[in-house]
Amino acid sequence: MVNALLISNNIAGLDEYYVSNELVQYTVCRITKDFDPDLTPYDLLVVPNGSDHVAMLKIKDKVRAFLDAGKALICSDGWFTDWVPGNQWVMDNSKRTIDIRYHLKTDRYGLFSDVDLNELTFSHGMSGWWACGYIRAADGADVVVEDTWQRPIIVLDEVSTNGIMLLTASGPLADVTFSGDREDALVKLYRNFLRRVQVKSRAIPVNAD
Template identity: 30%
Template sequence: MENKDILLLNAQSVGMGEVSLEHTFAMLDVYDFPQANLEPYIALIIQGSIDQELLLKHKEKIRKFVDSGKVLVFGGHLFLPWLPGAASFIPKEIRGHQDYEVNFHQAHPIFEGVDPNELSYRKGVAGFFARGHHPLPAGAEVVLTLPDGEPTLYIDRVSTEGTLFVSSGNALLGYQDPTESTGQITKRLIDWIRSEYVHLQQRSVAQ
């Protein structure tokens, strides 16, 4: 049985898809977060449907978790300042469906071999991945953009002693369909989280 070392908040909104995420993540109702012991976990995944007012009240707990050399993944529209280094979501001004098309700013193992159109469109409708962006923190790495260069997914290794993986669309948990090029994204995200955690811990020891 795989070690459940990644904690998922707000799990009730996750589509289980082809593979049950219950076998991969430890799950926690967000309203139990204030009392939760985060020590056993290497990463925290937070989805956009979360109660951000509650997280704002406990932003120091979140900061302490990431500063211990751990990973935080957030996908959604940030509107309160609970996430270290991040700024509020800015909606995209839309002139046509092409304005929602996702581009790869740089190569990343999570998206290797992925057709960007499968991120941008679903059943011919655009905008399923991202409809805006979060302004980039200083020093963060851009992974995905919209057509005008707005960062829809970035990795921030500067704002904390850990790593923040921030998407203005979703937390990448719904990509498990083996018939699509996007089908391995969720599994690759999990693999990347574990690899990133090892790197962070090695860096901490070296310091």
């Protein structure tokens, strides 16, 4: 069982996408004016779409220490402040969404083994719905998915810290969709990473899922 801290910006509906289950136990940390959470009890820090990156910048050093202790981070949002070690998200609107295509590049842990990448590229036949901008990835980090212009869209980083980070260029991920669906690409990708965190943290045996 992965012990996760979910950062909540008090946005309507957010908690419905992260419900504790056989793989993960969530504790919700609601951001306040005095935001300063204790990260040490957790294996995983989840920073979902719609997060407060002013607040996250305030705990930048804490996040770094958490990762250096071998822990994990998922950030599926546009972190415009520089709180994520080694990597920076940048918004960009210079490319047409109609031209956006995603390509799998380095997927050493099989995060996309059962995921149809086209589900992230297209929705209702139109491309460019999922991510925004791109990631300036750390040297040596895995670019899992890149876009038409070879810009990193999903990054797996095990080199910037002693821990592991899964970062998306603001492409939302969820543990369950609003309708309760777990067969969605953005859910399967998220849960495949949770399994990797499970292995890494040795919280429970690999095949206990």
